[in-house]
Amino acid sequence: MSDLAHLSPQHLWQHFAKICSIPHPSKHEEALAQYIVNWAKEKKFHVERDAVGNILIRKPATAGMENRQSVVLQAHLDMVPQKNNDTEHDFTKDPIQTYVDGQWLKARGTTLGADNGVGMASALAVLSDDSLSHGPIEVLLTMTEETGMDGAFGLQPNWLQSEILINTDSETEGEIYMGCAGGIDCITDLALNREAVPNGYQTFKLSLKGLKGGHSGCDIHLGLGNANKLMARFLFAHAAELQARLLSFNGGTLRNAIPREASVVLSLPAAQAELLKKTCADFLSEINHELEAVEKNMALLVEPCECGFQALTADSQSRLISLINASTNGVIRMSDSVKGVVETSLNVGVVTTEQDSAQILYLIRSLTDSGKQYVVEMLTSLGELAGAKVNAKGSYPGWQPNPESPVMNLVSESYKKLFDTTPHIMVIHAGLECGLFKHPYPKMDMVSIGPTITGAHSPDEQVHIASVGRYWQLLTQVLKSIPERN
Known part of the structure; x- marks a missing residue:
């Protein structure tokens, strides 16, 4: 984990290191959930859980941004447990062993859990980084996404207060997702x-x-x-x-x-x-x-x-x-x-x-x-x-694309401004939770972004370190640019 201490953005990588240290395969993410709840309470954030175990944390707007639209940052708590045949590892007991290999962060013989651990770490980093400018923030962390989307299925209406949701479970930096497959x-x-x-x-x-x-x-x-x-x-x-x-x-x-x-x-x-x-x-x-x-x-x-x-x-x-x-x-x-x-x-x-x-x-x-x-x-x-x-x-269900989505267009314009290039607007052939969220929150405007992760769901999983930095720049710029409520 010492390799992670030298990476930037520091807040994000510190949270990811902690996530890797607490076993959280699907169906066994309760220890991580309890850690996050206790951390949020120590930080004096509003935190609660619903009947299926989803975590909701609220952070007030920074000064002068109280009238901005509220945003949900969403990630799932669990990771896929896969290891090489010659690797001794108990995903319910052992921490993930990470290491830096050139431009990539990897795990020793197992899945890394960057899917969706980096997204989760970015949401926690937004909560813990007081230097950021943003409107009202909610962080939603869902249970057992990888083996049945239990948390998304159990999400109830009228719990979230936000108008916008940013899903952090995409796996290619430079691509903005506005739809996904069902399954x-x-x-x-x-x-x-x-x-x-x-x-x-x-x-x-x-x-x-x-x-x-x-x-x-x-x-x-x-x-x-x-x-x-x-x-x-x-x-x-x-x-x-x-x-x-x-x-x-x-x-x-x-x-x-x-x-x-x-x-x-x-x-x-x-x-x-x-x-x-x-x-x-x-x-x-x-x-x-x-x-x-x-x-x-x-x-x-x-x-x-x-x-x-x-x-x-x-x-x-x-x-x-x-x-x-x-x-x-x-x-x-x-x-x-x-x-x-x-x-x-x-x-x-x-x-x-x-x-x-x-x-x-x-x-x-x-x-x-x-x-x-x-x-x-x-x-x-x-x-x-x-x-x-x-x-x-x-x-x-799948998540039906909305080419007129205001938040998608905001993310796209923010990306152009930051990196002087046009991002790809995509539909992903993977199951993001957004399609299920649309049932209890049909009017919520949604988009999905993330860093570049390859080999997800396999021991070859790796995350591109520089892409995490660009993803963080994009996320924080978008939060800063969220418009006022109508």
Whole structure:
């Protein structure tokens, strides 16, 4: 953390260092929430929490700016917990270990939590920096955004007093976001039947590792490898020739992260062991060639193992492998109205097998409700063909763009003034909470900005240090320029 003490803006990085020191993965952000509440009370700010745990802090306007429109600075409290396979880290107990690498801040073998920790730190910095000029400020920190947007779903009307909301969860400095995709989870459950592994068979674990992974919204168009899909592809092509029997299939950890790893346990005749190794090596060479532009470190490991499961019956094995292999992954459709933006996508996020069932967890994103519904229907049809049950849940709306937004235009003009360049006005293919906020606060004017973060939702996550400084300049200039109430 000592590296952070030398970075500017100092207030922001001090808060981010503290955030990194307190574990706060999704569903485990209460310790961080309590720290922030206690800090706000010590600073004599008005602070309260709602029924779902969201935090609201209010700071009065600086002298002479009491008549300016009130602004909400909004961030989420939780971070995505992802780590490299060889990294020892308990996200519920251990602090994030940060380090500076040239122009970037990174974490040692884990996600950094810059998504949305830097935005949260910037909101706290506005509260703690008395040198800033601004109108009335509210800071809203929401619970469990990454695994279901629980805080945004639970936000009640008439709690916030502001006319404007600045969301801090965007990940490219120089881009201003005025809309985002909605999403829905789709869960497919397939019943499995098992039988004894034939005599004379050996058992092996195949582990596909080293993929980049990433954010299933922001990175879905990059053509990155999906470990679940690649493993299913291998099994579909080669299980029969290897006379392999499938015992388990597990891949991915979060529905909103592109899977970096997947593993299967297979039993096959002892005489086929060398063919298995050769087939795996050939397959790895094949996919390395296909994905060489985006994936540099893939590995497919083969090692003998023990497994407590029996083998899937031939029918169960065929249906499971075919179901995953036939699942569309990646971009479904590009937007016609917003050029260069993904309209609809699908991430085959998590595959797990138990004794008598397998489950596939998908995340569907779309700028349109009809796009979400189409993919739900597609997965339902696929499930019916495989004899699986499909359940769609947790739908959240997109944030419909408003090209006439006053705060968006103010942010754009402020950016031009500060940096003598025109920012890009964008719609993001990720789930920002703004769409949900529009339900209890339909008249609130909203915009989303942030620093440059790459590799979010993966251990490659990093934040560009200089972009944090520019983001801070923009944020504080906007707050200074907020107009008076009508």
